[in-house]
Amino acid sequence: MSVRKILVPLAGRPEDDEVLATALSVAADFEAQLVGLFARPDPSEALPYLGDGVSGQVIEDLMQAAREGADQASGRVRAALEKAAAAKGIPVAAKGAEPQLPSARFLDVTGRRDEVVAAHSRLSDLIVFGEGTTGSAGGSALEAAMMSAGRPVLIAPKKSWSPVGGTVAIGWDESAEAARAVTAAIPFLERAKSVTILCIGGKELDPGPGSTLADYLALHGVIADVHLVDAQTRAHGEVLLEQAEKSKTDLLVMGGYSHSRLREFIIGGATQHIRSHATIPVLMAH
Structure with missing residues (x-):
């Protein structure tokens, strides 16, 4: 397993700098190519919402303003990518x-952001x-990458992070989703200095599932400690x-x-909590 292509959806906002710094750190560690993706809105998609009484000139002015706004945002993304890449060498x-590795590349694609991100995620490693x-990492584009495209995602915290994966914790509940996250994280786990398996539940915690995962990781040369944590009445996330x-x-x-997703949105859940409160990098898969 290897990480060779890292996709980073960007919007031309100040927060892009921190995300790029973290992603470029991963790209450098794995000698991968980072692709900075800007999803350019198609102004013609807004036409059905303008109503019948809007004149052709007004429509053209609105579309031109939208194109200019997208051009400016695209320019900011390209400039941020070039600056961050230069700082990292x-x-x-x-x-x-x-193709050269490690490297960075800029991509400007017209279309709905979720659809563009999903399409380009399918042939990306991370x-x-x-x-x-909205305060929830990645918004609906993260769900598109993780659920529609079936790819692992890395949530970057507000501050830049380097290195990513020197010390790794695994949230283990025996679910298919957790197993996919573990297999996607193997490149990180094989390089980690220490790995901890966190089994969180009630008082009657069984060490068996954590030990089974530890045995699997050992076959990859990864030595992991198992920690059983009583959550009591607190949320697992x-x-x-x-x-x-x-x-x-x-x-x-x-x-x-x-x-x-509906249940998590209505009553909360570990995923929603982590997306809203993560202060460390989080690798997640569905």
Whole structure:
């Protein structure tokens, strides 16, 4: 297993700088190519919402303003990518140039952001997201990458992070989602200095599942400690993040949306809590 292509959806906001710094750190460690993706809105898609009484000139003015706004945002993304790559000593590849690793590349694609991100995630090894405008990391684009495209995502915290994965904690609940996150994280786990398996539940905790995972990781040359944590009445997401921070972890690995997205949205869940409160990098898969 290897990480060779890292996709980073960007919007031309100040927060892009921190996300890029974290993602470029991963790209440098794995000698991968980072692709900075700007999803350019198609102004014609807004036409059905303007109503019948809007004149052609007004429509053209609105579309021109939208195009200019997208051009400016695209320019900010390209400039931020080039600046961050230069600071890391990573070359920015020109379009059509011979592949070079590690490297960075800029991509400007017109379309709905979720659809563009999902389409370009399918042939990416890792998709990195920062905090969204709603306060939940990645917004709906993260769900598109993780659930529609079936790819692992890395949530970058508000501050830049380097290295990512020196000390790893795994949130383990035996779910299919957690298992996919573990297998996606193998490149990180094989390089980690220490790995801790966190089994969070009630008082009657069974060490068996954690030991089974530890046995699997040992086949990959990864030695992991198993920690059983009684969550008592607290939310599992809160306890998981607290335990990971307490052990000075710089990567948390966990399954995403073991329950339905609707259930998590209405009554909360570990995924929603982590997306809104992560202060360390989190690798998540569904």
